[in-house]
Amino acid sequence: MKLKSIVVLVLLAIVSINLSVAQENGLYKVIYEADRDGNRISGSLEELVAYVRSGNPIRVGWELGKKGPGLQFLEHWSDAGFITIHKEHVFAQISSIYGQGTSAPSIEVPFVRMMNAEPDGWVAIIGTTGLMGQKFKTDQETIDMYKKMGLTEDEVKEQLKKQEKAKVKTKWAVMVRG
Numbered sequence: 001m002k003l004k005s006i007v008v009l010v011l012l013a014i015v016s017i018n019l020s021v022a023q024e025n026g027l028y029k030v031i032y033e034a035d036r037d038g039n040r041i042s043g044s045l046e047e048l049v050a051y052v053r054s055g056n057p058i059r060v061g062w063e064l065g066k067k068g069p070g071l072q073f074l075e076h077w078s079d080a081g082f083i084t085i086h087k088e089h090v091f092a093q094i095s096s097i098y099g100q101g102t103s104a105p106s107i108e109v110p111f112v113r114m115m116n117a118e119p120d121g122w123v124a125i126i127g128t129t130g131l132m133g134q135k136f137k138t139d140q141e142t143i144d145m146y147k148k149m150g151l152t153e154d155e156v157k158e159q160l161k162k163q164e165k166a167k168v169k170t171k172w173a174v175m176v177r178g
Helices: 002-024 045-053 140-148 153-162
Strands: 027-034 040-043 058-065 073-079 083-086 089-097 100-102 112-114 122-127 131-136 165-167 169-176
Touching (some): 040 045, 045 058, 045 089, 073 089
Antiparallel strands (some): 027 169, 058 073, 083 089, 089 122, 122 131, 131 165
């Protein structure tokens, strides 16, 4: 009897360890993708909603700008923080980060740099609808950059206000157990 119990315990421990390792080495798979207007490109919104309702971890990716010579294009990915389902769409709050800026398209070697020394310099909510609302702290360097482009004080304020709302292509990924 004791030998059977020991064998069962050892088998349970092995299965438990294997499940734990599979979870740690899990891969994320994009299960839903939408264009800037929230139109489905691939996957199933219903499947994404089901994953969210089941409490699974979600990652969201989004694209800014356009691809092409002389154009600025960025792709970002983040863990979805606080998640909301509203009218069968998913909205993810992206945790606060240090604000960052990128090199201009004309610069051959790209770079990304900190825009300010504030740990809560940028935060956003991104939805499967393609809408992104963002808030960010603006430092003097950013304001000066816009002024060097010829914008007046009022135009700088208007430009910054416009940036608080954007339309973005989104990708939504879930962990696939290996």
